Amino acid sequence: MDKMSKCPIVKEIGEITSNMYRLGWNERNGGNISVLVDEKEIKRYVNTRKIIRDLPLAVAFPEFAGRYFIVTGTGKYFKNIANNPAENLGLIRISDDGSRAHLIWGYTAGGSFTSEIIMHLGAHKQRLNVDPDQRVVMHAHPVNILSMTHVFPWDEKKLTKELWSTCTECIVIFPDGVALLPWMVSSSPEIGLASAEKFKDFRILVWALHGCTVTGKSLDEAFGLLETVEKGAEIYMKIQNSNNERHSIEDGMLKAVVDDFNISVREGWL
Ligand code: 13P
Numbered sequence: 001m002d003k004m005s006k007c008p009i010v011k012e013i014g015e016i017t018s019n020m021y022r023l024g025w026n027e028r029n030g031g032n033i034s035v036l037v038d039e040k041e042i043k044r045y046v047n048t049r050k051i052i053r054d055l056p057l058a059v060a061f062p063e064f065a066g067r068y069f070i071v072t073g074t075g076k077y078f079k080n081i082a083n084n085p086a087e088n089l090g091l092i093r094i095s096d097d098g099s100r101a102h103l104i105w106g107y108t109a110g111g112s113f114t115s116e117i118i119m120h121l122g123a124h125k126q127r128l129n130v131d132p133d134q135r136v137v138m139h140a141h142p143v144n145i146l147s148m149t150h151v152f153p154w155d156e157k158k159l160t161k162e163l164w165s166t167c168t169e170c171i172v173i174f175p176d177g178v179a180l181l182p183w184m185v186s187s188s189p190e191i192g193l194a195s196a197e198k199f200k201d202f203r204i205l206v207w208a209l210h211g212c213t214v215t216g217k218s219l220d221e222a223f224g225l226l227e228t229v230e231k232g233a234e235i236y237m238k239i240q241n242s243n244n245e246r247h248s249i250e251d252g253m254l255k256a257v258v259d260d261f262n263i264s265v266r267e268g269w270l
C-alpha cells in the first residue's frame with residue numbers, strides 16, 4: 001500500500017465504511033463520505049505540492065480555498081475502501097477561487113469525487129458556522145429510515161417525534177431533531193443546495209425515498225447519529241403493523257428524560 005493509505009484518518013475511513021457496508025447501509029456504490037482534514041494530518045504521508053488532476057465543481061466554495069477534504073469516489077463501493085483506499089478515495093484541495101478541486105491523492109483508476117459533492121461541501125460550510133469542530137459528512141441508504149419514508153408523512157417534526165418515541169435514548173442523542181426533504185433527483189446541485197439550507201439548523205437530514213445524511217466532529221460521532229436514527233426507524237418498522245397492545249414514549253415521558261439529562265430540545269418540538 002502507498003504511504004497515504006496508511007495515514008490514520010484514511011485507515012479510520014476504511015474501518016467505518018466496512019462497518020457501514022456490513023450493516024447494510026451502503027449497497028453497491030450507495031452512500032458517500034467527506035472528511036475535512038488539516039494539512040498537518042496528511043503532510044507526512046503525501047506530497048501536497050503535486051497536483052494530479054483538476055476537477056471542476058458545479059458550485060464554487062471560495063470559503064474552502066486551500067482546505068483539504070478526503071472524499072469517497074463516485075461509483076465506488078464502500079465494501080472495497082479498506083482494501084484499496086487509493087482507488088476508492090481522493091484527497092482534494094479546493095482551488096483559490098473555490099471553483100475547482102485539485103486532486104492530490106487517490107482515484108487511481110480515474111474518476112472523481114462523489115456526485116453528491118455539492119451537498120457535502122454545502123453541509124460542511126453550514127455546520128462549520130454552527131460548530132468550528134465540524135469535520136465529517138456521511139451519507140448512506142439505511143433500510144429502515146428509508147422504508148419509513150415510504151409509509152410515514154413527509155413532515156420533519158412528526159418524523160422526529162415518532163423516532164424519539166421509539167427508544168428512550170433517541171431524544172438524548174438527537175434532541176435537535178431530524179430534518180427531511182421531499183423526494184428530489186439525487187446528485188444534483190439543487191438537492192445539494194436544498195440540503196445545505198437544512199444543515200444550517202440540523203445535523204441529520206433524511207431524503208425521502210433515498211437515505212440519510214449526518215454530520216459531526218468525527219467519523220464516530222456521525223456514525224453514532226446514523227445508527228441511532230436507524231435503530232429508532234427499525235423499531236418503528238417492526239411495530240407499526242402490530243395488533244397487540246401498544247406502548248410508546250409519550251410526551252410526558254420524553255419531558256422527564258429531557259429534565260433528568262438536562263438536555264435542550266429543539267424549540268417547540270416537544
Ligand atoms: P456516488 O457513487 O456518486 O457517491 O453516489 C452514491 C449515492 O448515494 C448518491 O446519492
Ligand code: ZN
Nearest residue numbers: 030031140211
Ligand atoms: Zn445516496
